[in-house]
Amino acid sequence: MLSIKNLQAKIDDKQILNGINLEIKAGEVHAIMGPNGSGKSTLASVLAGREEYEVLGGEVEFLGKDLLALEPDERAREGVFLAFQYPVEIPGVSTINFMKTALNQIRTHRGQQPLDAVSFLGLMKEKMKLVEIDQSLLNRALNEGFSGGEKKRNEIFQMAMLEPKLAILDETDSGLDIDALKIVANGVNKLRSKNNAVIVVTHYQRLLEYIVPDFVHVLYKGKIVKSGTKELALELEAKGYDWIKDEVSVA
Amino acid sequence: MSVTTTDNLTGQIVSAVQQKINVKADPLRNEALQIFQELGLPAPKHEEYKHTPIARYLEKNFSFAASPASGPLADIKRFFIPGVDANVIVMIDGVFSQAHSRVISPETEIKIQSLGEALAAKNPVATQHFAKYLDIRNNSLAAWNTAAWNQGIFIHVPDNKVVETPVIIYYISNATAGENIVVNRNLIVAGKNSQATVVEKFDSTGSANHFTNLVTEVFVDENAGLDLYSIQHDLNNRFQHNITEIFQKNSSRVNTFTFTLQGKFFRNNLHLALDGEGIESHMYGLYLLNSDTLADNHTVVDHKKPNSFSNELYKGIMDESSKGIFNGKIFVRPNAQKTNAFQANRNILLTDKATVNTKPQLEIWADDVKCSHGCTTGQLDEEALFYLQSRGINKDTARAMMLYAFAGEVLDYVKHPQLKDYLDSVISDRLHKNF
Ligand SMILES: Nc1ncnc2c1ncn2[C@@H]1O[C@H](COP(=O)(O)OP(=O)(O)OP(=O)(O)O)[C@@H](O)[C@H]1O
Ligand SMILES: [Mg+2]
Numbered sequence: 001m002l003s004i005k006n007l008q009a010k011i012d013d014k015q016i017l018n019g020i021n022l023e024i025k026a027g028e029v030h031a032i033m034g035p036n037g038s039g040k041s042t043l044a045s046v047l048a049g050r051e052e053y054e055v056l057g058g059e060v061e062f063l064g065k066d067l068l069a070l071e072p073d074e075r076a077r078e079g080v081f082l083a084f085q086y087p088v089e090i091p092g093v094s095t096i097n098f099m100k101t102a103l104n105q106i107r108t109h110r111g112q113q114p115l116d117a118v119s120f121l122g123l124m125k126e127k128m129k130l131v132e133i134d135q136s137l138l139n140r141a142l143n144e145g146f147s148g149g150e151k152k153r154n155e156i157f158q159m160a161m162l163e164p165k166l167a168i169l170d171e172t173d174s175g176l177d178i179d180a181l182k183i184v185a186n187g188v189n190k191l192r193s194k195n196n197a198v199i200v201v202t203h204y205q206r207l208l209e210y211i212v213p214d215f216v217h218v219l220y221k222g223k224i225v226k227s228g229t230k231e232l233a234l235e236l237e238a239k240g241y242d243w244i245k246d247e248v249s250v251a
Numbered sequence: 252m253s254v255t256t257t258d259n260l261t262g263q264i265v266s267a268v269q270q271k272i273n274v275k276a277d278p279l280r281n282e283a284l285q286i287f288q289e290l291g292l293p294a295p296k297h298e299e300y301k302h303t304p305i306a307r308y309l310e311k312n313f314s315f316a317a318s319p320a321s322g323p324l325a326d327i328k329r330f331f332i333p334g335v336d337a338n339v340i341v342m343i344d345g346v347f348s349q350a351h352s353r354v355i356s357p358e359t360e361i362k363i364q365s366l367g368e369a370l371a372a373k374n375p376v377a378t379q380h381f382a383k384y385l386d387i388r389n390n391s392l393a394a395w396n397t398a399a400w401n402q403g404i405f406i407h408v409p410d411n412k413v414v415e416t417p418v419i420i421y422y423i424s425n426a427t428a429g430e431n432i433v434v435n436r437n438l439i440v441a442g443k444n445s446q447a448t449v450v451e452k453f454d455s456t457g458s459a460n461h462f463t464n465l466v467t468e469v470f471v472d473e474n475a476g477l478d479l480y481s482i483q484h485d486l487n488n489r490f491q492h493n494i495t496e497i498f499q500k501n502s503s504r505v506n507t508f509t510f511t512l513q514g515k516f517f518r519n520n521l522h523l524a525l526d527g528e529g530i531e532s533h534m535y536g537l538y539l540l541n542s543d544t545l546a547d548n549h550t551v552v553d554h555k556k557p558n559s560f561s562n563e564l565y566k567g568i569m570d571e572s573s574k575g576i577f578n579g580k581i582f583v584r585p586n587a588q589k590t591n592a593f594q595a596n597r598n599i600l601l602t603d604k605a606t607v608n609t610k611p612q613l614e615i616w617a618d619d620v621k622c623s624h625g626c627t628t629g630q631l632d633e634e635a636l637f638y639l640q641s642r643g644i645n646k647d648t649a650r651a652m653m654l655y656a657f658a659g660e661v662l663d664y665v666k667h668p669q670l671k672d673y674l675d676s677v678i679s680d681r682l683h684k685n686f
Binding site: 162 | 632633634635637638639640641642643644645646648649652653655656657659660686
């Protein structure tokens with residue numbers, strides 16, 4: 001589904017990604033871990049099409065298409081979804097109106113009829129239940145004044161509404177209380193299918209107990225320096241990153 | 252050089268006024284014309300007009316020679332705000348049109364008549380308030396208006412009358428045969444405990460330029476409420492100088508709305524004198540500019556007595572090579588303790604060629620006051636745009652969503668439902684809202 005080859009990217013003259021290679025097949029869940037500042041969010045942003053990042057080299061193929069050639073909105077319509085580490089507050093834009101516009105532009109792209117107000121609200125109710133988000137939150141302006149946890153929950157709600165093929169969750173677990181963590185994980189699991197894939201960026205093993213990954217990768221200094229199965233996450237939890245850093249410097 | 256041309260232009264205007272009006276017959280007009288002559292049009296360096304070279308605009312676009320009469324004006328209703336039950340006053344080329352006007356409120360509730368007639372008949376309310384609030388010594392446009400106004404509307408809401416039906420004054424310029432210069436003068440008096448809404452809307456036909464010098468004096472007596480709207484949305488070559496001079500007494504409430512959406516040149520002077528306690532004043536402004544439109548909002552709120560509240564919110568979006576100017580003065584006089592005065596001006600520039608000049612000016616002589624002001628100018632928030640796009644919303648729609656949200660904050664304060672619908676549709680159109 002997603003094939004990243006030797007991806008390099010910079011921002012403001014600082015190269016952050018130094019040749020990323022990653023293959024993700026439909027149905028898989030990949031966890032990406034790594035120390036602060038190693039480039040995890042950068043990778044997520046580059047995949048989502050953030051303009052500030054300049055791609056210096058490499059390729060990304062998504063469902064047979066050159067992902068890097070697409071605008072951010074086109075990528076989303078093709079099925080890429082990024083749950084932001086820091087969701088943006090947008091005063092004055094109503095969450096419901098925003099969601100309806102997004103969903104209908106995506107539906108139109110997929111050749112489906114746009115939803116009318118009634119069916120849209122019906123779908124919204126259903127997905128709200130799935131991620132246990134309160135209607136009163138959605139009646140407000142987009143993320144404006146939301147607590148950290150509420151913003152994260154709203155990201156998962158949006159994911160549930162848009163039903164992406166590839167979801168990239170950038171530290172969606174940080175800032176969530178234990179109950180919210182379970183709810184969010186549960187929401188993600190319900191959306192898992194053999195047709196879609198998930199990239200989970202996280203610092204903690206805890207989330208991976210709920211969203212069990214098929215593969216775990218360690219990103220360090222803009223490169224994937226180690227890959228393994230879910231046991232790797234346990235090992236990282238126990239030992240930290242120093243041993244990996246040592247391995248890298250020895251090599 | 253520029254001084255000479257300004258003088259020439261002033262001279263042309265003076266003789267044009269003298270041809271039209273027997274200034275000598277009226278001491279006030281006579282004095283005002285002398286003041287205008289002495290002051291002249293604001294020179295390019297004039298502190299209050301330095302970003303708004305009105306003399307240059309007038310010189311370039313007007314001859315001030317008598318223009319031939321315009322042809323008939325068809326289909327006036329197209330300018331009307333749809334779906335509003337209103338007391339409709341139509342001024343065509345500055346002249347009251349009985350045929351198109353329609354007052355539906357009873358005269359006991361609201362009196363609407365020609366200001367000239369009210370003054371000629373020595374209407375005590377009109378004579379008591381006319382020309383009492385406008386300072387003609389420091390603003391030559393005010394002096395010009397006082398010398399030269401030919402017609403205008405006098406609105407009087409008697410004490411204790413609550414008028415639900417708004418008054419809408421449509422100023423229609425029929426510049427089909429040549430340039431059009433209009434000088435109008437209004438007086439609005441809201442009696443004690445009264446409540447009313449007055450809307451001014453400006454439109455035109457014809458391809459020639461037209462200039463309006465409009466002064467509206469407003470007296471709001473104790474515990475009265477007045478909502479004033481100015482809708483500047485003229486597709487044609489409108490050049491306009493407005494002075495709105497508001498004088499408020501104890502516990503009165505005023506909301507002003509200035510929407511500048513289309514036209515060539517606008518200078519809006521809004522002056523509120525808060526001469527009482529327990530007053531509440533809100534000034535809202537929205538300017539959505541494109542092409543080479545210049546819109547200059549100069550506001551003054553003058554807290555003369557203690558315990559009053561004023562709040563100002565002006566927002567602007569400048570596209571193409573348009574120019575926005577905002578100057579907001581807050582005066583708090585020495586005995587105006589416990590004043591609360593707030594001001595905010597927010598701007599978005601959409602192109603490199605668009606500009607905005609914003610200047611808050613706070614002069615506070617009292618010590619126990621709460622005042623704040625804030626000005627921001629920026630581009631559209633790229634991070635927010637990316638967020639919207641990352642959900643599948645195309646860039647144009649995402650931009651429109653954000654701009655509409657920005658403008659919507661001002662629109663939210665409009666309470667009258669049909670007015671709000673109308674303004675919403677106009678603003679949506681201007682911002683290419685398609686969601
Ligand atoms: N505009 C910028 N100019 C220079 N460096 C930048 C810029 N933006 C980000 N960086 C740097 O890029 C590096 C990678 O950042 P990124 O956000 O991708 O890290 P991360 O792995 O997501 O970290 P965390 O675990 O803390 O979220 C960091 O060192 C960061 O300081
Ligand atoms: Mg990060």
